[in-house]
Amino acid sequence: DAGVIQSPRHEVTEMGQEVTLRCKPISGHNSLFWYRQTMMRGLELLIYFNNNVPIDDSGMPEDRFSAKMPNASFSTLKIQPSEPRDSAVYFCASSPGQPYGYTFGSGTRLTVV
Amino acid sequence: AQSVAQPEDQVNVAEGNPLTVKCTYSVSGNPYLFWYVQYPNRGLQFLLKYITGDNLVKGSYGFEAEFNKSQTSFHLKKPSALVSDSALYFCAVRDNQAGTALIFGKGTTLSVSS
Numbered sequence: 472d473a474g475v476i477q478s479p480r481h482e483v484t485e486m487g488q489e490v491t492l493r494c495k496p497i498s499g500h501n502s503l504f505w506y507r508q509t510m511m512r513g514l515e516l517l518i519y520f521n522n523n524v525p526i527d528d529s530g531m532p533e534d535r536f537s538a539k540m541p542n543a544s545f546s547t548l549k550i551q552p553s554e555p556r557d558s559a560v561y562f563c564a565s566s567p568g569q570p571y572g573y574t575f576g577s578g579t580r581l582t583v584v
Numbered sequence: 585a586q587s588v589a590q591p592e593d594q595v596n597v598a599e600g601n602p603l604t605v606k607c608t609y610s611v612s613g614n615p616y617l618f619w620y621v622q623y624p625n626r627g628l629q630f631l632l633k634y635i636t637g638d639n640l641v642k643g644s645y646g647f648e649a650e651f652n653k654s655q656t657s658f659h660l661k662k663p664s665a666l667v668s669d670s671a672l673y674f675c676a677v678r679d680n681q682a683g684t685a686l687i688f689g690k691g692t693t694l695s696v697s698s
Contacts, residue, residue, distance in 0.1 A: 504685060513688065513690035514690075516686075564628075569680070570635045570680070573628075574630070575620075575628040578626075
């Protein structure tokens, strides 16, 4: 298995632009998680899905952020409009469920200028 | 609510010496506890987990961790550190209730000097 695949690896965009991050979880994993990593705040859980259904989106910082999981093999995290404070590394992770741990993707490093 | 604390931002140790990276947690039910490692510009990699059973858990790369329920701790240990162990280490916890996600500590940077 290729693991959790995230794209793009790096994204540089101008303030105000729409940004879409993509994630392909491991086949057979029924839970998917989006995390954001910054120096100041560490790893923050943004949202997670079970069986393609959003379970908890309380970590999504603002209405500018949205996430979808249209099927078991694909998820997107969208920021519209983007702001410089959104600059971070965004990780996607998947899991086969409790009590198993998560497998993380390599992350997307987002820079908003 | 669940939370996890890693009280040390950085741990420095000489190669060959034992290392400990501290973690304490808080959950309302019984905990599932994990340690992950992150190398520069990489995603997090699973090291070990405690679900139930023996309090001493052995994981990858010679690491182990001890679950202490009375102290609500899950410290990561290794008897003899390697320079290649230098990385960022995360402790994570979740309640064993269904529908909860892992909450991560802020991370501890381990620096092993030769």
